[in-house]
Amino acid sequence: MTYPTHIWITLLFIVLAFGVLQGACAYLSLLERKIAAWVQDRIGPNRVGPRGLLQPIADGIKFLLKEQVVPSHVDKLFYFLAPAITVSTALFAFVVVPFGQTHSPVTSPWPQTNAEFARIQDELEAKRDAYEQQTQFVVAPHVDIGILLVFAVGSLAVYGVILGGWSSNNKYSFLGGLRSSAQIVSYEIPLGLSALTVVLLSNSLNAERIIAHQLSAGWHVWYQPLACLLFFTSVLAECNRLPFDLPETEQELVGGYHTEYSGFKFALFMLGEYTHLITTSFLVVILFFGGWHLPWISEPASGPVVKLIVLCGKMLLVIVISMLVRWTIPRFRFDQLMGLAWKVLIPLTLLNFIVVMVVKQAGMARWSEMIVLFIASIALLLGAALLNVRRPRTRFDIGDARQRAAESVLN
Amino acid sequence: MPIAEKDVRWVEEPQIGLFEQLYLPAILTGLATTARHGFGALFGGKAVTQQFPEERPKLPANYRGVHRLNRDESGRVKCVACYMCATACPAHCIDIVAAPSPWPDREKYPETFVIDELRCIYCGMCEQACPVDAIELTTLPDLTGLSREEMMFDKEKLLSVYDQTVRMGTDPIRTKPGRLSVAAEIAPPGAVPAPKP
Numbered sequence A: 001m002t003y004p005t006h007i008w009i010t011l012l013f014i015v016l017a018f019g020v021l022q023g024a025c026a027y028l029s030l031l032e033r034k035i036a037a038w039v040q041d042r043i044g045p046n047r048v049g050p051r052g053l054l055q056p057i058a059d060g061i062k063f064l065l066k067e068q069v070v071p072s073h074v075d076k077l078f079y080f081l082a083p084a085i086t087v088s089t090a091l092f093a094f095v096v097v098p099f100g101q102t103h104s105p106v107t108s109p110w111p112q113t114n115a116e117f118a119r120i121q122d123e124l125e126a127k128r129d130a131y132e133q134q135t136q137f138v139v140a141p142h143v144d145i146g147i148l149l150v151f152a153v154g155s156l157a158v159y160g161v162i163l164g165g166w167s168s169n170n171k172y173s174f175l176g177g178l179r180s181s182a183q184i185v186s187y188e189i190p191l192g193l194s195a196l197t198v199v200l201l202s203n204s205l206n207a208e209r210i211i212a213h214q215l216s217a218g219w220h221v222w223y224q225p226l227a228c229l230l231f232f233t234s235v236l237a238e239c240n241r242l243p244f245d246l247p248e249t250e251q252e253l254v255g256g257y258h259t260e261y262s263g264f265k266f267a268l269f270m271l272g273e274y275t276h277l278i279t280t281s282f283l284v285v286i287l288f289f290g291g292w293h294l295p296w297i298s299e300p301a302s303g304p305v306v307k308l309i310v311l312c313g314k315m316l317l318v319i320v321i322s323m324l325v326r327w328t329i330p331r332f333r334f335d336q337l338m339g340l341a342w343k344v345l346i347p348l349t350l351l352n353f354i355v356v357m358v359v360k361q362a363g364m365a366r367w368s369e370m371i372v373l374f375i376a377s378i379a380l381l382l383g384a385a386l387l388n389v390r391r392p393r394t395r396f397d398i399g400d401a402r403q404r405a406a407e408s409v410l411n
Numbered sequence B: 001m002p003i004a005e006k007d008v009r010w011v012e013e014p015q016i017g018l019f020e021q022l023y024l025p026a027i028l029t030g031l032a033t034t035a036r037h038g039f040g041a042l043f044g045g046k047a048v049t050q051q052f053p054e055e056r057p058k059l060p061a062n063y064r065g066v067h068r069l070n071r072d073e074s075g076r077v078k079c080v081a082c083y084m085c086a087t088a089c090p091a092h093c094i095d096i097v098a099a100p101s102p103w104p105d106r107e108k109y110p111e112t113f114v115i116d117e118l119r120c121i122y123c124g125m126c127e128q129a130c131p132v133d134a135i136e137l138t139t140l141p142d143l144t145g146l147s148r149e150e151m152m153f154d155k156e157k158l159l160s161v162y163d164q165t166v167r168m169g170t171d172p173i174r175t176k177p178g179r180l181s182v183a184a185e186i187a188p189p190g191a192v193p194a195p196k197p
Helices: A004-039 A055-067 A076-096 A114-133 A146-167 A173-201 A207-217 A225-238 A263-288 A304-326 A336-362 A366-390 A398-410 B025-041 B084-088 B126-128 B155-169
Strands: B068-070 B092-098 B108-116 B136-137
Touching: A004 A055, A004 A076, A004 A225, A004 A263, A004 B025, A055 B092, A076 A146, A076 A225, A114 B126, A146 A173, A146 A207, A146 A263, A173 A207, A173 A225, A173 A263, A207 A263, A225 A263, A225 A304, A225 A336, A225 A366, A263 A304, A336 A366, B068 B155, B084 B126, B092 B136, B092 B155, B108 B155, B126 B136
Parallel strands: none
Antiparallel strands: B068 B136, B092 B108
16 A cells, blocks of 8 residues: 555655765765874864864865866766766665665565465554655665665666776776776675674664664674674775775775766766765665664654654764774785685675574573674674684794895805 | 804794784774874864964075075165085076176175076075175075966075065074174275265
8 A cells, every 4th residue: 555645755755865965975976085184193174164063065066067078088978977877876876775764564474275365464554554654764665675786777887987997998987997896896795794693683684674673683783793894894995995995095096996087977876876885885784783773862653854864863973983994994906806806705794604503493582692693793703713822823934034045145 | 255153143032922913902002092193183173284274384594495585674685696605506697797786895796696496496505605695595484486487586686685684584593684794805095985875
């Protein structure tokens, strides 16, 4: 059963998501510059408007009015397609991400007989009506493959990067695109595996149900601190943020895949990147930090505005942390980046996933399950570190090197 | 040539323990440092930024900025048009036209004295070459103009820079304005009538 008001609410949310996301992306670029400045003991942009608050608007006007330079050597079709793909996939991934209050959608039981079906049908429809009368702060509520959709569409965004790098017909851009494809393919695996543990815990891929599960069982970060850490790390890599911003390293690739882009097309790339950052930060909060839930402040009974503020506040906190990380850790070399994904993150997430499966199968009480999983996470982390310490490494033999140096002098 | 054995220092890669191998403590320490600087600049007023056009930088007294031509004690240009600065200048940016001095205490004076501020490399050689401490580089750092012609500083402009810097109290320390030094050829007393003040 559908209600005509739902169409309007959905349309309103689409318009809101478009407008607010673009504004948020513009102001995130200001926040990024401000945080960069503060961390480096500077003040940051402060000329446009009070404390530089109108800077994004000035930037936007500049992007719109700048000359649209199209280099003569580019592949025109894909050159124009690349930024469009980046933005549209980033926006599309946001569709199933809750940004405010949500309720768990109704699960229909499987009736075994016709009589049973007739008995539960009325009950089920009443529940569905009640669900549909509550406003869900999601553009597309009740999407049962929610998290999968985000990952599927989010990994499509790499096409924008690859096409941008390839169609630019420039070796540095091309290298940036290649690096991006390799990096995103590698980091999708730990990203998905660490999210999968949460899916196992809450028995659903639906973001609304995952939040609802955390209301009763406690935030997933207490069950899965390791998965949370690995998910956040993979998110940084997925968003091409430092220390994983190999596709756009200024020092070696002149800016990577968007070297040949200027004006509004460059702005679209930036928009896509920041939208991706917002979406994945929402995901971190929804999967591990209880969504809109905050004890005593934002409980199921509190109003939608409180929930909206709590969820967006948490999301902003994740973004601020990832911006602080940017100025804390130096960039990886490409082989280190790949080593981290394949030798550390993927084995760890796999083991963690197996542990969750085993613990779920044991069917323990909620508290003991939490304690066991928490301890298992710490143990896995310590074990990984210990393995690396104990590993017999091929050590540099000083006596041998000295001998060889002496021989080379003699020869 | 091979490096002598005693000059070679063999360094072994340090062993990483369990604590370092976790990486997380190190990352958290780094984050704390980053956050401390961030909060210091945001709330503690620890930002080192100078708001340039409003807030003038405090430059060291031996900074080499815009040139000035010093005046002597009676306000005349101190230069005796000896061409020492123009000769010393590695950028050939000083152009002097000498003329017989209208004053009795020196033989020549510069009829025109033009410095191309865009050609100048601000090395301070003119200052060192000047026998009478007539030219010097001031602590004015910002030199702007809308055309190349505007950046050709003539005698009046250079003297006005002197007036401006004297008013600002940012006298450089390398030269002494005031009386001519012994290097100027001083006419015997009474040979020429003294100038009217």
